[in-house]
Amino acid sequence: MDSEPLSSPQVVEDGGEEDEEELSGGEEADLRCGSGRGSLLTRRGITLRVLLKDGLVEPGDGVLAIHYLGKNFVGDLLNDGKIRWVETGQIFNSPSAWATHCKRLVNPAKKSGCGWASVRYRGQKLVQYKTTWLHKYQPSADMSLVSEEDDDEDEEEGKTAVQADEKNKNIKPGLNDVVVSRRTDRERIPVRYCTLGTRDAARDPHTLVELSAFSAINRFQPFNVAVSSNVLLLMDFHCHLTSSEVVGYLGGRWDTNTQLLTVLRAFPCRTRLADRDSASAVEEEICQNLFMRGLSLVGWYHSHPRGPALPSLQDIDSQMDHQLRLQGSNNGFQPCLGIICGPYYHGNQGVASTITPFWVVPPPEQRPNDHGIPVAVEVTYVQDNFLTSDVLNEMMLLVDYYRTAPDIVQFSQYWCPDTTMMDKIKGSLSCHAPKDQAYSQILEHVYSQLSCTH
Numbered sequence: 001m002d003s004e005p006l007s008s009p010q011v012v013e014d015g016g017e018e019d020e021e022e023l024s025g026g027e028e029a030d031l032r033c034g035s036g037r038g039s040l041l042t043r044r045g046i047t048l049r050v051l052l053k054d055g056l057v058e059p060g061d062g063v064l065a066i067h068y069l070g071k072n073f074v075g076d077l078l079n080d081g082k083i084r085w086v087e088t089g090q091i092f093n094s095p096s097a098w099a100t101h102c103k104r105l106v107n108p109a110k111k112s113g114c115g116w117a118s119v120r121y122r123g124q125k126l127v128q129y130k131t132t133w134l135h136k137y138q139p140s141a142d143m144s145l146v147s148e149e150d151d152d153e154d155e156e157e158g159k160t161a162v163q164a165d166e167k168n169k170n171i172k173p174g175l176n177d178v179v180v181s182r183r184t185d186r187e188r189i190p191v192r193y194c195t196l197g198t199r200d201a202a203r204d205p206h207t208l209v210e211l212s213a214f215s216a217i218n219r220f221q222p223f224n225v226a227v228s229s230n231v232l233l234l235m236d237f238h239c240h241l242t243s244s245e246v247v248g249y250l251g252g253r254w255d256t257n258t259q260l261l262t263v264l265r266a267f268p269c270r271t272r273l274a275d276r277d278s279a280s281a282v283e284e285e286i287c288q289n290l291f292m293r294g295l296s297l298v299g300w301y302h303s304h305p306r307g308p309a310l311p312s313l314q315d316i317d318s319q320m321d322h323q324l325r326l327q328g329s330n331n332g333f334q335p336c337l338g339i340i341c342g343p344y345y346h347g348n349q350g351v352a353s354t355i356t357p358f359w360v361v362p363p364p365e366q367r368p369n370d371h372g373i374p375v376a377v378e379v380t381y382v383q384d385n386f387l388t389s390d391v392l393n394e395m396m397l398l399v400d401y402y403r404t405a406p407d408i409v410q411f412s413q414y415w416c417p418d419t420t421m422m423d424k425i426k427g428s429l430s431c432h433a434p435k436d437q438a439y440s441q442i443l444e445h446v447y448s449q450l451s452c453t454h
Contacts, residue, residue, distance in 0.1 A: 046130050048095065049081030054137075056129050057121050062086060064095075065120045066102050072349075073102045077121070095119040095126055123308060123347030128189055190310050198369045205314040208307070211358055211376040223335045225357065225379045227263040230391050232381065233432035236353050237395055238268040239303035239341040240425045244407045245273060247302040249286055251295035254334050261298055261335050268394060270401040297326065299337030309342035309356040311374045319360045320372045335359065337377065343428065344415075351419065351427035386436040392446070399449045411450050422447065 051057045057077065064075035064083060075098060076084040083092040085102075092098035096115030103118070116127040190208040214221045231250065238246055248268040254261050267286045271278045290297060300322060302315070311319065319338040326336040342354040357377040363370035402408045415424040426447065433439060 046133055047081055048077065048083075048126075051129055051133060052077075052079070052081055054133065056133055063122055064098075065123075066099055066118050067120075068099075068103050068118065069107065071102075071105075073098075075119075083119075120347060122190075123345075124189055132189060188307055190308060193371075193373055196313075196371055198367070199371060203313065206312045208310045208312050209316065209371075209374055210310060211356070211374050214375055217361060217373060217375070219361065221375075221378060222259070222333070224258070224260045225263065225335075225337060225377055226260065226382050227357075227379050228265070228382055228384055229432045229434060230384045230388060231263050231266045232355065233387070233429055234266040234268065234391050234394055235301050235339065235341055236343065236355070236428055236432060237425070238266070238398055239305070239343045239353065240428065241398060241402045241409060242405060242407045243305050243344070243409060245303050245305060247273060247300065249283075249290075249297060250299035250301060250337060250339070251290045251293065252298040253296060254298060261337060263298055263337065265293065265295060265390070266301065266394075268398055270397065298335070299339065301339040301341060304340055304342045304345070306344045306346075307342060308345055308347060309340040309354040311338070311340060311356075311358055313371060315340070316360055316372050316374050319358070319374075320362070323360060351415070351424045352431050353428050384434045386434045387439040387442055392442060395446050396449070399446065399453065403453045408453055411447075411453070422451065425450075 048057070052059065057063075059077045059079045061076045062074050063077050066073040066075075074086045075092075076086060078084055078091075083095065083098045084090070085092065085098065090101075092101065094115060095118070099115040099118040116130055117125055119126050121129060188206065188208050190210045192210050193212055196203075196209070235248060238248060246268065248266055250263050251265040251267060252261065252263040267289060269279070269282050269286070271282045287297075304310075315338070319336070322338070323336045326334050336359075338358050338360075340356045340358065342348065342356075345354060348354050357379045358374050359377050360372035360374055362372055409421055411420065411422040411425065413421050415421050419427075426443075429443070430440075
């Protein structure tokens with residue numbers, strides 16, 4: 001993307017009732033050192049410039065987004081805290097100004113933009129960064145100053161959902177359960193690896209960490225990866241079935257001559273993560289299946305049902321353990337691929353799950369007590385010719401396993417006001433379709449079984 005602004009860009013200042021006031025550098029400093037209730041910052045006083053100065057966000061191209069009534073808008077965050085709309089090059093002084101402008105294009109009757117609740121920075125609502133700033137610099141602040149704006153946005157987005165609810169009284173007890181949980185689940189804001197430092201037992205092991213690029217740590221990706229579309233389809237299907245985290249293994253082959261890791265089969269674990277008694281039996285069955293198919297264990301996957309598809313500190317340690325175990329005692333190199341699937345995260349684009357392949361680079365020798373460095377893995381996705389009977393059979397086994405589970409997703413309910421959960425899973429799986437288009441008819445039998453789950 002061209003990061004240079006258009007010549008003489010138009011600066012838009014109209015942000016409706018919620019536009020933030022510009023603060024001088026001295027006033028920004030006062031926000032941190034002021035004492036007493038009267039010095040607390042109101043929600044309008046925290047600007048993008050404040051968040052930039054304190055390192056909670058960074059300038060970048062395409063890092064800001066608005067999703068409104070089916071329309072998507074993308075913006076660049078500039079060094080001075082202003083926003084440049086990518087499509088036109090217009091400059092906006094605040095999130096509210098940009099949100100109001102974009103929403104009025106879609107809905108001319110819109111009076112304000114609820115900017116901090118509408119604009120997302122790298123998938124997370126800006127209001128979450130505002131909350132983080134208040135916790136850090138003004139821990140005694142009234143958090144309702146932040147949540148107020150978020151509630152306004154939820155109320156607006158919920159209008160159509162309420163209408164849908166009235167039309168579906170027969171399924172009212174469960175309607176929009178997932179939508180509600182998406183709004184009420186506490187969001188985990190990913191941190192940059194460079195902010196972690198030495199391991200700290202007091203740090204939450206579920207802290208999410210942004211992925212680095214191999215180039216950012218002055219390395220080349222030491223192997224190539226090809227993943228079968230059937231692997232993605234089965235994995236995505238598994239992750240959609242339940243609101244709880246799931247896990248599975250990846251089978252394939254490692255070619256030492258070409259340094260190519262080929263992932264050919266997914267093996268979902270039909271067990272609960274906390275059920276250690278059955279875990280060993282399930283893993284033994286998977287090992288036998290790998291052997292029978294002439295495949296090797298080449299990786300694993302798991303889901304973050306409603307969160308970003310980024311590794312937690314716990315995931316980083318688990319991935320490092322898997323890498324060391326696969327390497328074996330002969331010290332030969334064999335990569336182990338980790339994949340995280342985020343099916344129901346509200347920051348996803350459309351109905352498709354976010355699928356994140358990653359690997360962990362050991363920390364520098366001079367800092368052995370640091371966490372490993374999670375890095376994004378570039379993958380080639382290979383479209384299979386057809387849906388195999390193995391994959392179809394595994395899908396039916398998963399349906400049977402989760403059929404009576406208390407946390408199974410109810411596919412007759414609504415993902416968003418105009419999209420059912422069934423529409424969502426169908427749309428996401430269509431991204432991994434084989435070349436033979438007859439697969440859709442074959443999957444209809446599986447979908448009909450999902451409709452009968454309780």
